[in-house]
Amino acid sequence: MQNWSWGAFIGVAYVIGGTANHSLFLAIHEMSHNLGAKSLLGNQLIGMMANIPIVIPYSVTFRPYHMAHHRNQGLWGEDTDIPTAIEAYVVTKSATCYLDHTLRKALFMFCQIFAYALRPMLMKPETVPNDLWIVMNWIVVGAADVAIFLAGSKSFTPLFYLLLSTFFAGSIHPTAGHFIAEHYVFQDKVETYSYYGWLNMLAYNVGYHNEHHDFPNIPWSRLPRVREIAPEFYRNLPQCKSWPGTILSFIFDDHISPFSRVTRQPETLNKKKH
Numbered sequence: 001m002q003n004w005s006w007g008a009f010i011g012v013a014y015v016i017g018g019t020a021n022h023s024l025f026l027a028i029h030e031m032s033h034n035l036g037a038k039s040l041l042g043n044q045l046i047g048m049m050a051n052i053p054i055v056i057p058y059s060v061t062f063r064p065y066h067m068a069h070h071r072n073q074g075l076w077g078e079d080t081d082i083p084t085a086i087e088a089y090v091v092t093k094s095a096t097c098y099l100d101h102t103l104r105k106a107l108f109m110f111c112q113i114f115a116y117a118l119r120p121m122l123m124k125p126e127t128v129p130n131d132l133w134i135v136m137n138w139i140v141v142g143a144a145d146v147a148i149f150l151a152g153s154k155s156f157t158p159l160f161y162l163l164l165s166t167f168f169a170g171s172i173h174p175t176a177g178h179f180i181a182e183h184y185v186f187q188d189k190v191e192t193y194s195y196y197g198w199l200n201m202l203a204y205n206v207g208y209h210n211e212h213h214d215f216p217n218i219p220w221s222r223l224p225r226v227r228e229i230a231p232e233f234y235r236n237l238p239q240c241k242s243w244p245g246t247i248l249s250f251i252f253d254d255h256i257s258p259f260s261r262v263t264r265q266p267e268t269l270n271k272k273k274h
Contacts, residue, residue: 002157009161014173017165019202022175024050026204026220032063035219044133048140055162057141058117060133065120068127070216073183074191076263080120080127081183083258087115092257105251106172108258112179113170175203177243180250182209184260187238191262195240196227207243210234 001009030036031047047059065080072078083091091108095101108115120127128134145159152158170176181195195207206212208223211234215226227234240246250256 001161002152002155010164013161013164014168017161018168018171018173019175020169021054021162021165022169022173023202023204024054025169026206028059028062029066029206030204030220031059032066033216033219035217044136048137051137051141052144053162054166055141055145055159056117056166057134057137060137061120061128064127064129065124068124070213073213074262074264076265077123078266080123082261082263083115084119084123087119088258092259098254101254101257102251105257109172109180109247109251111171112176113167116170116179172247174244174247175199177246178203178206178209181207181240181243181246183262184246184250184256185262186240186246186249186256186260189262190238193238193240194227194234195243197242199243207240210237 001012004012027036027050028047031043031050034040034043036046037043044060047063048057051057051059069079069081074082076082087108091104092101095104148158148162149156170179177199178195181193183191183193185191186193192210192213194210197207200207204220205223206220208220208227211218211223211226214233215223218226
């Protein structure tokens with residue numbers, strides 16, 4: 001790989017590396033729900049192993065943020081899956097015309113991995129506890145990075161390949177369409193959409209997203225069974241037909257933007273409780 005042309009290098013990083021690393025994102029997602037092993041230790045270790053080709057340690061810190069997403073879906077200021085007001089302003093509110101808005105949304109999609117990585121830490125840094133799990137995560141992934149560097153004759157090319165694959169995995173990539181498809185409102189003001197297409201085979205069935213939010217303790221391999229035994233709850237819900245198509249809709253449909261989310265204000269929920 002170190003002697004490849006730039007075209008081959010980038011092409012393989014997008015097609016092979018991006019697909020593989022995105023699959024690893026979703027393997028880590030399974031571990032965050034403790035669905036890969038019977039013990040917390042087992043799930044944490046498997047998550048760290050899946051984290052290695054992604055190069056940057058994040059499997060331990062992803063867990064508390066993702067659990068907050070499940071507990072507080074759509075809750076403004078708590079669900080870090082929702083774009084911030086600043087992001088929405090820069091992408092949509094300050095756009096001057098359709099072309100400007102389209103280009104900004106394309107750039108937002110192209111760089112969305114940075115938003116997903118940085119937004120939680122900036123919004124809710126206190127969500128992640130300071131414990132030894134984080135230290136272990138950095139040690140395991142850092143040691144693997146050093147080993148890859150040494151195995152590649154002290155060249156940074158293999159690590160750059162993996163980093164580029166990680167970037168593509170969270171960018172404008174067919175499998176990355178699920179980031180938009182899951183909770184952006186495309187029809188009927190429904191806040192969660194499922195996708196039942198073949199890309200689920202590469203993505204741990206994350207497309208079964210209504211089923212996953214209804215039953216977050218059921219592993220990926222059994223989510224299709226949920227739909228089979230309870231079709232009356234899912235067959236009439238709006239669905240996402242295509243993850244790549246969702247990316248194109250997000251970019252080119254002027255009515256869809258980072259504002260296209262169902263959100264709730266904390267004070268509204270408190271009033272309902274009383």
